[in-house]
Amino acid sequence: MLTAQTMNGNLLNLADRQYRLDELIQLRRSTSYYCPGCREPVVMKLGEKRTWHFAHHGTHTCETQWERESNEHLTGKLQLYEWLKKDYSNVEVEYFLTKTNQRPDLFLPHSQTAIEYQCSTIEDKLLTKRTLSYESANIQVQWILSAKRLRRSYQSIYTMSSMDWAAASHHHRFPTIYYYCPVERKFATVLLHHSLTPTKFICSTLYTSALKTSYNPLFIKLPDWEEQLHSYSIWLKQKKIWRQNPHGERSYAFFYLRKRLYAGGHSIRFFPSEAGIPTDDNYWIETPAYLWQTWILLCYLPTIHLQSGFTFQSLFYAFAQVISSGLILPRYCPAHIDGVRAALQGYVKQLVRLKVLKKWDNERYEKLYQPTIHKQVEQCFHFDKLMHKKLI
Template sequence: MLIAAMDDGRLISLVSPDFTRSELNLLRNRKRFYCPVCRSPVRLRLGSKKKWHFSHHPKYPCIIETEPESTAHLSGKEDLFQWTKANGRTPELEHYIPEIHQRPDIYLPGIHPIALEYQCSTISEEKLHARTCGYMSVGIRPIWILGGARQKKIRCLARLSGFESQTIQFSNRNAPSHPFFSPYYVSYYYPAEKRICFAGHLHPVSKTMYITQEINHMIPSARPHQLIMPALPFSPESFKQDWADCKRRYRLSVPSHLSREEYWLRQQAYRLRMNYSGFPSFVGLPHRDYIHFSLPPCLWQMWIYFVMTHSPPDLWLTPDMLMRTGKIGGTETVFLRRSLPLCPKRSLAGVIKTYLEQLVKLNKAEGKEGAYRFRASRIAGDLPLDQLLKQDRLVLDSLERVHGQMNK
């Protein structure tokens, strides 16, 4: 908490350079401070290790549920406040919104108001979802910026676990016409380095791991509108290599721990007498909208492959028919939706249709009046692993080439 009211009603902000430590000490001795939301007394903290801040007395907790603020959080919140102000905005620190009983870190008023939330600590998925929906219910666009310490990377892969995946945003910036371009991204801020990082072009390869391409900006050279529409250069060649490498590891790895869904799929492959690791290369195709499924493309597309391969050759399957299959338990399915409250919703049947249309473009399936079936002559049997690995990359080139021909 960086703002409080004095007993004469005036607001005092600790991000303002108007006060020295000596002046604040005098005020602390002469005045009492109150939370501008709940009017409970608060204490002014002027330590040397942590950013100066106000805190509620344990006996007088605020009516708004808040998390303890770390040094990194206080510092980042101050940086983002000063940055938006320096770029012509009129930010309000810890502005209280009574209709929803929420107080964003930074509120940017305007025709399209914005709530900036700088999240360094771990919170529950339910709490983040509720706060996001709260802002949206009163016409405020929430933007979640994760603390830099939360960024977890392994080569080209980013891990987004727990609530972090719910901070994924969708950019409306004009995108190049490319079949693997993705407008989905997350934002990070490193206060010690004064650096904003956008991890963009997110493509899921597991429940929590995503292929990504990053771009970094030092905060003096960044602009607030980039939080909504960042410029995210895309390298198709890098992406295709990263995607093929992930499929290679998936085929070759000996899993030490299987998710319930993957264990179930392996059981189905065994029951159908199919080679689980020998799935054809058109299983596990990328597309921007596949992020809306909780499971990665390799898994839910494998189930579609199982169903269509073992259906009568004259049976045409619609996306809705496929949606009704793949039940693992009472409510669990391979077609479970990922929670993306900040992104436009996509019909899951429409996402399946996108995949089936990719199969049509690759000449592996045929479509008729919204229904699909495999071209039996185009579905090869088990191939040697080295050939499958080569085809995993070649199938991406084929999709890219067909897309380019259709857009000429």
């Protein structure tokens, strides 16, 4: 931690760098310091390898400190504090919030915003719990993750854990995750456009020097930039992977559909080409797109007669049923309870473009034809290309 209190309650903030090393050594000898959260004694660390900080004695566990701080975390927190001070004079470091019993890394009183710089890996449920705790006290929270967590797999494909997703901001058109590197003093703004698997996303990324930006342009208003994602070619490659190596999937949806198709003499590798296609908001569903879209095509649509109508609400209700059974997994976000609905609407929109469905009014649709299982892998690849050309 960068702050501690004396017995009289006076706060010493090492981030302000108001004392020289010899002065701090003298203060350490003459004054006792305590944690502002748990009130237990802390020791001032003034080493050469790590950022100057306070630490609890021994193995003491502080109820307001979630995990031990690495030097990366201390350095990044110090840099972010100095970065914010350029625009806001009243930035608080490790300000103790009595309403939530939490001490965010940084706090902006004027906007009631907590800023958390998270370097260590924690469970997504814990991160979400901390987010909900802030929001219950009417405090906004902005998560910034360590740049070491940003893992690019190929072109615009990034690997994201459930913790990364839990840290996403949902104030913009796409879920946005922020990363910071204290070595390069650089931010990475990552927009999630599509979900390929539970951990792989098609993203666009913008790197910005901390020296050339400030809080509002970075977090409140995204800058305008264009990045060619070539997402359709990425989807074709991903569909080939799904068809050639489906056994890498271990989800309930995979085993259910594989068993159901096998009973009819079909292989799940030959799923309809109208499934596994890019759609708006598909990142709200964790189950791979080719599986949940195949369920719609082969489990729901056959219950609708050709040239017969159905409502979007009936589809949504049926889809909600399989989610409640655990067959299909949604991605959780407290701020967006309608994420699954948006994902379904995005897929229905694509089915209309492919002329599988015809749209009437008031979210009513007519079934024009029934997508089918392919018989050969060459047939799969041929129709995959045809379907994607219709969507470009």
